[in-house]
Amino acid sequence: MHCHKIKQCCQSQKEKEIRNMNNVNKYTRQYFMPPVNAMNWAKKEYIEKAPIWCSVDLRDGNQALIVPMSLDQKIDFFKLLVKVGFKEIEVGFPAASDTEYQFLRALIEKNLIPDDVTIQVLTQAREHIIRKTFDALKGAKKAVVHVYNSTSYAQREQVFKKSKEEILNIAVEGAALLKKLAAETEGNFSFEYSPESFTGTEVEYSLEVCNAVLEVWQPTPDNKVIINLPSTVQHSMPHIYASQIEYMCDNMKYRENVIVSLHPHNDRGCGVSDAELGILAGADRIEGTLFGNGERTGNVDIVTLAMNMYSQGVDPELDFSNMPAICDAYEEFTGMKIDMRSPYSGALVFAAFSGSHQDAIAKGMKYREDHDCDQWTVPYLPIDPTDVGRLYEADVIRINSQSGKGGIGYILEQNFGLNLPAKMREAMGYAAKSVSDEQHKELMPEEIFQLFKDKFEDIATPYDITEVHFKQHNGIIAEVVVDVNGESRTAIAAGNGRLNAVSNALKKQFRLEYDLITYQEHALEQSSSSKAIAYVGIRNKDGILFWGAGVDQDIIQASIHALVTAINNMVAE
Numbered sequence: 001m002h003c004h005k006i007k008q009c010c011q012s013q014k015e016k017e018i019r020n021m022n023n024v025n026k027y028t029r030q031y032f033m034p035p036v037n038a039m040n041w042a043k044k045e046y047i048e049k050a051p052i053w054c055s056v057d058l059r060d061g062n063q064a065l066i067v068p069m070s071l072d073q074k075i076d077f078f079k080l081l082v083k084v085g086f087k088e089i090e091v092g093f094p095a096a097s098d099t100e101y102q103f104l105r106a107l108i109e110k111n112l113i114p115d116d117v118t119i120q121v122l123t124q125a126r127e128h129i130i131r132k133t134f135d136a137l138k139g140a141k142k143a144v145v146h147v148y149n150s151t152s153y154a155q156r157e158q159v160f161k162k163s164k165e166e167i168l169n170i171a172v173e174g175a176a177l178l179k180k181l182a183a184e185t186e187g188n189f190s191f192e193y194s195p196e197s198f199t200g201t202e203v204e205y206s207l208e209v210c211n212a213v214l215e216v217w218q219p220t221p222d223n224k225v226i227i228n229l230p231s232t233v234q235h236s237m238p239h240i241y242a243s244q245i246e247y248m249c250d251n252m253k254y255r256e257n258v259i260v261s262l263h264p265h266n267d268r269g270c271g272v273s274d275a276e277l278g279i280l281a282g283a284d285r286i287e288g289t290l291f292g293n294g295e296r297t298g299n300v301d302i303v304t305l306a307m308n309m310y311s312q313g314v315d316p317e318l319d320f321s322n323m324p325a326i327c328d329a330y331e332e333f334t335g336m337k338i339d340m341r342s343p344y345s346g347a348l349v350f351a352a353f354s355g356s357h358q359d360a361i362a363k364g365m366k367y368r369e370d371h372d373c374d375q376w377t378v379p380y381l382p383i384d385p386t387d388v389g390r391l392y393e394a395d396v397i398r399i400n401s402q403s404g405k406g407g408i409g410y411i412l413e414q415n416f417g418l419n420l421p422a423k424m425r426e427a428m429g430y431a432a433k434s435v436s437d438e439q440h441k442e443l444m445p446e447e448i449f450q451l452f453k454d455k456f457e458d459i460a461t462p463y464d465i466t467e468v469h470f471k472q473h474n475g476i477i478a479e480v481v482v483d484v485n486g487e488s489r490t491a492i493a494a495g496n497g498r499l500n501a502v503s504n505a506l507k508k509q510f511r512l513e514y515d516l517i518t519y520q521e522h523a524l525e526q527s528s529s530s531k532a533i534a535y536v537g538i539r540n541k542d543g544i545l546f547w548g549a550g551v552d553q554d555i556i557q558a559s560i561h562a563l564v565t566a567i568n569n570m571v572a573e
Contacts, residue, residue, distance in 0.1 A: 032202045034247035041242045041281035047309055050317045052259065052285040053302060054088040054359060055081045058103075061293040062092070065334055071363040074103045075112065077333045081290075082117055085318045086327065088144065090120040090287070094136035095129045104136045120144040120192070125174025133182040137189070145159065145182065147174045148193040151209055152200035164205060171195070172210050175216040191217055192226035194263065199231045203244050211253045219257035226285065227252065229275050230263035233296075238270050242277035249282030261285035264300040266292060271300035272308070290330055291338050291345060306449055307344040311383050320344070323388035339348065344355035350385040350395045355429070356402020358397055362410040365392075399438035399448055408448060415445045418452070421520050421535050424547045431455050457549045459565040463510075463540075467500060468560060476501045482509070499536075499559045506567065514538040515568060516563070517545075520557055536562035538570060546570040 011155060038253040058077060058160030062068050069077065074092075081089050091107060092100040102120065105467045107113050125147050137143050140240050149170045150159070156167055157268040175193060182189040193213045195206045219225040231241055241264075248298050249260055262283045264274040265296075275286050303323075306316035320326060323345050327338050340347040357380050364378035375383050385395055393415050397407040412418040420428060432451060436443050443451070464490070467481035479502035480491045491509030495501030497561065503516050518537030532555045536548050545571045550561025 013460045020488065029235070030200050031240055031244075032153075032200075033240070034203045034243055035081075036247065038243040038250065038281075041246050041277060042239070044280045046312055047276060047279050047314060050306070050309060051279055052088065052261075053086055053267075053285065053306075054090060054120060054285060055086045055289065056090040056259070056263070056299060057289045057303065058295060059083065059090045059092045060287075060295065060299055061289040061334070063096075064293060064295045064298070065336070065561050067335060068099070069333055071103055071106065073333045075106060076329075078107065078112065080326070080329050080333075082114060084290075084320070087116060088118045088120055090122060090144075090146065093122045095123060095132040101132075101136050104414060106410055108137075108139050118142040118190075118254060120143055120145045120146055123386070123462045125149040127177060130174065130177050130181065130415060134185045138186050140187040140189070141273070142188050143188075143190050144190050145178055146194065146226075146228070147178055148194035148196045148228075149174065151195040151206060152197035153202065154200055155197055164208075168209050168212055172212050172216055173214045179217060190223070190225060190490045192261070194228040194230055196230060197232045198229045198501055199233060199235045199241065199244070203247055206401070207248055207251055208286060210248070214253045214258065219254050221257055222290040223260055224257050225254075226261050228260045228261040228263050228285075228287065229278075229283075230287075231265055232263070234265060234267040234274065237268075238273035238277045241274045244406075245278045245283055246281035259284045262300075263287040265294065266297040266300065269297070269311040269409065271470075273296070273306050275300045275305050276308070288325070290340060293334060293336060301343075303345055304343045307383065307388070310387075320388055323390065325389070327494065343385070344388060347395075348398075350381060350390055351379055351398040352396060352407065353398050353400050353402045353471070357400065358404055358407025358410065361396060362406045365410075368527075384508045389440060393445060398442070399432055399436065399443040401433050401566050403429070403433060407433050411445050411448050412452060416449050417524050418533065419520075419522055421518050421537065423518065423537060423545060424456070424535055424549075427545065427547050428452060428456070452549075456547050456553060456565060456569070458561050459568045461568060462571065463506070463568055464566050465502070465560055465564055468557075470498055470501070478502045478505050480505045480509075482506070498556055500561055503563060506563075512567060512571075514546075519559065522558065524551070532558050534559035534562040538563075538566045540570055544570075544573075546573075 003425055004166035048242050058074055078089065091104055094101045094104045104212060113119055121133055133145065151167055178191050184541040195201055195209050198206055202257060217225050252258055260289055261284045262275055262278045264271045271286055288302040289304055292298040303320060305322060306318045309316045327345055331337060338345055341349060350363055360379040361381060368378065385392065397410050399408060399411065405425040408429045408510055409420055412420060430449055435451060462485050464483040465480055466483050469479040471477040475492045475494050475496055477481065480502055482491060483490050489509065491505035493501060493504035493508045495504045515538065517539050521532055521534040523532050531551050531553050533549055533551050534555060538546050546566045548562040548565025548569060550559060550565060552558040
């Protein structure tokens with residue numbers, strides 16, 4: 001019985017493996033190449049200027065939410081998008097629900113749309129939906145009416161069961177109705193057409209449909225129209241999409257009067273790449289969302305796309321200088337969470353835990369300071385975090401068990417004004433790593449500072465110097481009163497300086513064996529009453545380094561405290 005069960009299990013596992021291996025045969029490439037080579041976009045190195053941006057957060061983003069936004073939330077989100085700098089905002093599908101309809105009416109009737117902002121609405125190429133859309137748009141100062149119908153091979157065959165000619169007629173009739181109703185409705189309207197599922201449509205057929213629509217609209221320099229070419233579902237690598245876009249741009253009628261728009265989704269994780277290469281291929285406009293919200297895997301992330309341009313010295317014409325506030329508002333309105341690794345916006349995208357990374361960043365920042373650099377070239381930081389409202393001390397150098405001396409030294413210097421000697425930084429680094437590893441947690445700057453004080457500053461056990469007197473006689477003679485475990489003792493010795501004399505006195509009286517190898521000091525504040533900090537390093541007979549720091553208004557007292565702390569750390573071993 002037992003052997004039978006094992007056999008059954010093995011057979012089942014084997015069948016499963018075979019089945020999984022064969023599943024790949026279900027799939028094939030669903031995209032269509034242009035009929036001619038269209039690769040001129042590949043000769044371009046970078047994007048030279050920002051595209052026209054259109055936020056579709058309030059439509060495509062909203063319809064992808066488990067709980068769509070309320071009317072008040074949509075109004076607040078609209079205001080946020082305006083503040084960021086969007087001049088074109090798709091506000092919804094007014095024929096889809098009462099909330100969508102009322103939102104559009106509220107924007108118009110309450111005069112919430114700035115004069116330099118154009119709203120956009122979406123409608124299927126169906127007569128009753130188009131008519132309801134124009135009803136919702138009455139009185140709009142500037143509005144784009146975006147009409148679409150699906151053109152893909154799969155949808156023609158499986159969903160609509162219509163011929164190419166029939167699908168084309170749907171687009172043409174929809175375009176004609178837009179033109180008619182725009183003339184009859186109070187307001188100022190322009191038009192946009194999308195061959196939805198463009199990426200699954202034969203490219204020549206997409207061109208035929210778009211050109212037929214353009215013949216209806218007959219755009220002029222003063223009355224341009226938008227042709228939107230969406231990757232409704234990503235079917236290909238980005239370079240294929242770019243070639244499709246280039247072919248459309250090269251062969252489209254009225255091209256000089258057409259704004260070619262892209263609406264990339266992110267099914268293959270290539271939304272940003274599709275948009276970037278599509279712009280190189282000739283596109284003028286991008287539809288997307290903040291942080292990539294949208295159906296399935298989302299729309300193209302406009303934050304990433306815009307900040308990519310910014311990082312290359314191209315003004316994106318959108319304002320993300322207060323990224324934390326934008327993130328907070330977005331999460332509140334949508335109920336979505338921004339991934340901590342989301343480019344430019346995530347909580348950890350500027351954070352360096354690795355010791356080598358921290359060291360490089362710290363040295364890069366010091367280089368910028370010393371050389372008064374105009375250009376940003378700091379290692380591991382593609383942009384200056386402060387440009388998007390982030391803080392070096394809180395967002396960049398993060399300390400855990402993987403961190404090193406460079407990062408910890410940077411934290412202590414930037415936050416608390418401590419400039420530790422190089423070898424002392426190393427010792428402090430090991431101390432911090434040990435605590436972080438033991439407690440399994442990240443250490444905050446205040447915790448690091450407290451650890452420094454506990455480990456290296458003004459430790460007075462077992463040795464505590466209570467009095468020091470100096471005399472000048474063939475050098476410096478120090479008379480030192482030392483409290484050792486509650487017993488007071490006096491030590492006297494000469495030296496070539498005050499600290500050296502105190503050190504010699506302690507070594508002579510208590511038979512301590514060490515060499516004083518490092519002494520460093522600096523002011524903690526720039527004022528006449530400021531305290532100073534001294535750092536002392538000693539090496540015992542086994543060659544091991546021990547460190548101490550002392551703080552006092554008198555630098556000699558500070559250096560003595562530092563020496564005694566180093567000695568106490570040595571004898572504690």
